[in-house]
Amino acid sequence: MLSIRQGLGIGCGVAFFTAGIYVAVPTTVHAGTASAAPTDLAATKAKTVGLAVTSFPFALYKGADDCPDGLATAAKDIYLSSVSALERQRLTKPENLKEFEQKAYHTTDGKDLCEVPDYPRAPQKTPQGHVSFGMNLDGTKDGAATDTTCAHEKFTSPDGETGIDNQTYRVLGCSSNYRGFPGEEGYLESLRNASIKDGGTTLLIEITGVKDGRNDDDVTVAIANGSSPMMIDANGHMMAYASLTMTSDTKFRNTTHGKIVDGVLITQPADINLQYDFGGYPSYYHMKAAHLRLKLQPDGSAKGLLAGYIDNSDVDLTKHAKQESAEMIGYDCPTFSQAVRRFSDGFKDPKTGQCTAISAAFDITAIPAFVIHPEDAHRTADAASPAH
Amino acid sequence: MKLFPAIVTFGAILLSGCGPSEPPTTGTPVSAQRLSEAQYRQSISDIFGADIKLGGRFEPGVRKNGLLAVGGSVVAMSPAGFEQYDIMARAIAGQVVDAKHRDALIPCKPVDATKPDQTCAQLTLSKYARLIYRRPASEKELEEPLSLANGAAASKGDFYAGLAFGFAQLLDSPNFIFRKDVAETDPSDSSKLRLTAYSKASRLSFFLWNAPPDGELLRAAEAGELDRRSSLKTQVDRMLASPRLENGARAFFVDFLNFDQFDSLAKDAAIYPVFSAKIAHDAQEQTLRTLVDLVITEKADYRDIFTSRKTYLTRNLGVVYQVPVASEKDWEAHEFAANDPHVGILTQLSFTELHAHPGRSSSTLRGKAVREILLCEPVPSPPANVNFTVVQDTTNPQFKTARDRLTAHRTQATCAGCHKIMDPIGLGLENFDGAGQYRQTENGAPIDASGEIDGIKFTDAGSLGQALHDNPATTACLADSLFRYAAGRDFDAGEKDWRKWLAQQFAEAGYKMPDLMRTIATSDAFFAVRPANGEIKEAQR
Numbered sequence: 001m002l003s004i005r006q007g008l009g010i011g012c013g014v015a016f017f018t019a020g021i022y023v024a025v026p027t028t029v030h031a032g033t034a035s036a037a038p039t040d041l042a043a044t045k046a047k048t049v050g051l052a053v054t055s056f057p058f059a060l061y062k063g064a065d066d067c068p069d070g071l072a073t074a075a076k077d078i079y080l081s082s083v084s085a086l087e088r089q090r091l092t093k094p095e096n097l098k099e100f101e102q103k104a105y106h107t108t109d110g111k112d113l114c115e116v117p118d119y120p121r122a123p124q125k126t127p128q129g130h131v132s133f134g135m136n137l138d139g140t141k142d143g144a145a146t147d148t149t150c151a152h153e154k155f156t157s158p159d160g161e162t163g164i165d166n167q168t169y170r171v172l173g174c175s176s177n178y179r180g181f182p183g184e185e186g187y188l189e190s191l192r193n194a195s196i197k198d199g200g201t202t203l204l205i206e207i208t209g210v211k212d213g214r215n216d217d218d219v220t221v222a223i224a225n226g227s228s229p230m231m232i233d234a235n236g237h238m239m240a241y242a243s244l245t246m247t248s249d250t251k252f253r254n255t256t257h258g259k260i261v262d263g264v265l266i267t268q269p270a271d272i273n274l275q276y277d278f279g280g281y282p283s284y285y286h287m288k289a290a291h292l293r294l295k296l297q298p299d300g301s302a303k304g305l306l307a308g309y310i311d312n313s314d315v316d317l318t319k320h321a322k323q324e325s326a327e328m329i330g331y332d333c334p335t336f337s338q339a340v341r342r343f344s345d346g347f348k349d350p351k352t353g354q355c356t357a358i359s360a361a362f363d364i365t366a367i368p369a370f371v372i373h374p375e376d377a378h379r380t381a382d383a384a385s386p387a388h
Numbered sequence: 389m390k391l392f393p394a395i396v397t398f399g400a401i402l403l404s405g406c407g408p409s410e411p412p413t414t415g416t417p418v419s420a421q422r423l424s425e426a427q428y429r430q431s432i433s434d435i436f437g438a439d440i441k442l443g444g445r446f447e448p449g450v451r452k453n454g455l456l457a458v459g460g461s462v463v464a465m466s467p468a469g470f471e472q473y474d475i476m477a478r479a480i481a482g483q484v485v486d487a488k489h490r491d492a493l494i495p496c497k498p499v500d501a502t503k504p505d506q507t508c509a510q511l512t513l514s515k516y517a518r519l520i521y522r523r524p525a526s527e528k529e530l531e532e533p534l535s536l537a538n539g540a541a542a543s544k545g546d547f548y549a550g551l552a553f554g555f556a557q558l559l560d561s562p563n564f565i566f567r568k569d570v571a572e573t574d575p576s577d578s579s580k581l582r583l584t585a586y587s588k589a590s591r592l593s594f595f596l597w598n599a600p601p602d603g604e605l606l607r608a609a610e611a612g613e614l615d616r617r618s619s620l621k622t623q624v625d626r627m628l629a630s631p632r633l634e635n636g637a638r639a640f641f642v643d644f645l646n647f648d649q650f651d652s653l654a655k656d657a658a659i660y661p662v663f664s665a666k667i668a669h670d671a672q673e674q675t676l677r678t679l680v681d682l683v684i685t686e687k688a689d690y691r692d693i694f695t696s697r698k699t700y701l702t703r704n705l706g707v708v709y710q711v712p713v714a715s716e717k718d719w720e721a722h723e724f725a726a727n728d729p730h731v732g733i734l735t736q737l738s739f740t741e742l743h744a745h746p747g748r749s750s751s752t753l754r755g756k757a758v759r760e761i762l763l764c765e766p767v768p769s770p771p772a773n774v775n776f777t778v779v780q781d782t783t784n785p786q787f788k789t790a791r792d793r794l795t796a797h798r799t800q801a802t803c804a805g806c807h808k809i810m811d812p813i814g815l816g817l818e819n820f821d822g823a824g825q826y827r828q829t830e831n832g833a834p835i836d837a838s839g840e841i842d843g844i845k846f847t848d849a850g851s852l853g854q855a856l857h858d859n860p861a862t863t864a865c866l867a868d869s870l871f872r873y874a875a876g877r878d879f880d881a882g883e884k885d886w887r888k889w890l891a892q893q894f895a896e897a898g899y900k901m902p903d904l905m906r907t908i909a910t911s912d913a914f915f916a917v918r919p920a921n922g923e924i925k926e927a928q929r
Binding site: 228231233234235237239240242243245370372376377 | 706711712714
């Protein structure tokens with residue numbers, strides 16, 4: 001049996017916000033067809049809403065005064081700050097670059113800094129503000145330690161929601177490669193988002209059992225990687241209403257339940273494992289107790305947050321790196337690694353008392369899509385199809 | 389009991405003879421048609437195998453009265469065009485004799501591969517000349533390629549290199565590049581001509597298969613079976629039952645629907661970013677698959693092409709039609725929902741995007757296409773001094789929709805006459821923009837897709853399709869066009885009765901296209917030729 005999940009098809013001459021660019025998308029009001037706006041779903045049989053994610057950067061609030069101590073420094077700067085002015089002058093001469101990098105990237109006994117995460121370092125410069133995007137993940141008002149969480153400072157969201165947990169923002173918020181320079185997206189974020197357009201990463205959301213697109217007390221939500229690339233139009237924009245195949249790898253097909261309240265999808269906490277391409281390398285997020293909060297727009301697109309706890313190791317990539325490469329993206333391995341552990345706030349190890357995961361939130365922007373299950377996508381052409 | 393099949397057959401013959409007999413036709417002077425690119429490619433594939441690669445470019449065909457097949461009989465070849473054929477011929481010949489293919493394709497081995505071998509060269513070239521010329525070659529015709537093969541083999545010290553020259557000579561021949569009608573005196577009436585059996589075989593195979601005659605058809609020609617009606621019908625029925633019929637039907641629809649225009653189709657990417665070369669390719673293929681499936685495989689009523697919701701899609705097309713396509717790589721059968729605006733071939737991309745401007749839709753071009761292509765009703769060209777400003781300015785807030793703009797344009801008396809036969813049809817397709825995407829508004833104003841065709845009013849593309857389905861001109865047009873395509877000629881003024889008879893045969897067959905193809909292929913008119921300038925030429929056998 002073919003089980004095509006149909007996306008929302010609605011609106012006339014609407015615009016979808018895709019990767020920072022407004023794209024005109026054709027109208028699709030097919031009166032009475034299976035495609036229908038969320039508001040039209042009431043009193044009809046259950047529908048399926050398909051979405052393709054067009055960007056998922058870390059949700060990092062960028063207030064003007066967030067980093068009063070400046071941006072996080074990399075190993076070279078840390079090393080230079082530890083030596084005399086005369087030595088600084090000598091080491092920064094081109095002919096001494098090799099010596100400089102040898103000293104800056106290694107411990108005093110010659111180990112690569114990324115191999116020594118506990119190497120003594122001053123704390124990483126982090127945001128000092130109290131505003132952040134995210135969700136209340138631990139259920140507390142004040143971030144006090146619980147049996148399963150570690151003490152941390154809560155944020156208030158830009159629209160006034162209190163109790164926000166987003167310790168990843170503490171770690172990354174003053175890193176130039178995430179924060180970006182004024183008016184620019186952080187390099188690492190742009191790299192990850194570009195992988196969606198380039199076909200390296202496809203993320204799909206499928207909401208099934210939707211009886212009422214505005215208010216529905218029980219829907220099933222799949223958040224999964226896709227195996228087919230996003231479709232791109234002649235102007236380089238991702239196209240809505242593409243048929244995209246969900247991965248056959250069950251590790252990256254996550255299912256949970258949720259509800260729709262006033263057009264906003266809110267899911268129950270669930271473990272969500274996703275794969276993404278990071279500059280050509282497969283990378284992963286193993287999220288725990290993750291919630292999706294997604295506003296389903298009348299035009300079929302959606303925007304919201306995916307928030308949860310990410311394994312420390314998924315954020316702290318330095319253990320897989322060499323300081324030479326970490327330097328290029330502005331990391332000092334020990335400083336960063338220690339920051340991740342210092343700010344991690346979830347999934348406390350009962351033996352060590354150390355939290356093993358860190359609260360985070362991703363900005364999710366999505367366009368309507370037809371989510372195809374792999375068993376349908378890989379079947380042979382219909383037998384009735386003329387042979388050519 | 390044993391007699392029963394014979395009785396049924398006899399009864400069927402009696403019944404088939406009950407209808408009105410075929411009216412006489414004048415026939416046309418013998419002519420030659422240049423092989424189309426598809427026919428050339430298919431010929432090489434059939435003769436030497438599908439893995440033989442073709443380089444070079446083909447000169448574009450000439451469309452005459454709506455059909456390239458008719459223009460093909462009047463087309464000339466430029467020196468540059470012939471040069472391209474020669475390049476292809478040499479490339480093909482080189483592959484035929486190369487180490488990879490020679491064992492499979494060359495029917496004999498030379499005594500010494502470093503020297504000419506008259507016997508093997510003659511056997512080889514004689515065998516392939518029959519396939520390349522679509523008839524046996526005379527000894528005289530073989531002299532030159534054989535001499536070339538032997539001479540080159542001697543000078544190059546390589547039998548196969550020499551043989552390649554012989555093959556190239558055959559492939560360069562007008563006997564291959566052109567489908568030359570050859571006539572002979574009609575044995576039943578010496579004042580008349582008739583096509584030779586081999587010429588009949590070529591006509592049949594290029595019409596029904598868009599390919600050269602196969603071995604069985606050449607055998608039947610050689611045995612004189614194509615000159616006998618019953619044997620001819622046997623061969624036609626065999627060809628109609630072959631899967632290759634799809635190829636023939638596709639070739640007809642490519643020509644009939646003007647799909648060669650896709651080669652130069654372009655859209656403004658800023659306005660229609662959804663358009664791409666891939667979409668254009670898939671759009672053609674979608675319609676061809678739809679048509680072949682409907683009228684050939686399903687043997688449905690031809691008129692259903694205007695009302696059927698069944699089609700085939702790829703994922704690329706699914707984005708434009710905004711429907712799911714499960715299969716990642718294959719074409720997939722799809723049936724648009726009963727309330728989906730896509731119904732019939734008029735709402736397919738191959739029609740809506742082909743008959744539109746690069747940056748806007750065009751009710752006029754679409755109406756013109758319906759008139760000229762589907763109803764066979766020529767529309768006069770616009771006068772040279774027409775002011776199109778109002779129509780072209782899609783940003784004028786006073787005229788938000790195409791209907792508004794065309795209404796203003798038609799106030800010019802010189803334009804009104806022609807536009808009234810095109811625009812009311814094309815306005816029915818205004819829900820599809822210049823790239824074929826469905827829309828309900830233009831510049832914020834709701835689109836009124838109602839219109840009228842030959843006195844029948846419709847409200848949208850779906851009911852326009854129904855109006856065409858019910859319009860007798862569509863089936864008459866198809867019958868006329870299919871005959872003109874098959875015979876490669878226009879009708880003479882004196883063939884009105886024959887056209888009427890053909891349309892009647894089509895109607896009696898329930899507008900089933902394979903039956904129409906059978907009627908044409910077995911008709912006297914299909915093979916009818918008459919002397920040019922009163923001259924009767926003996927057949928070239």
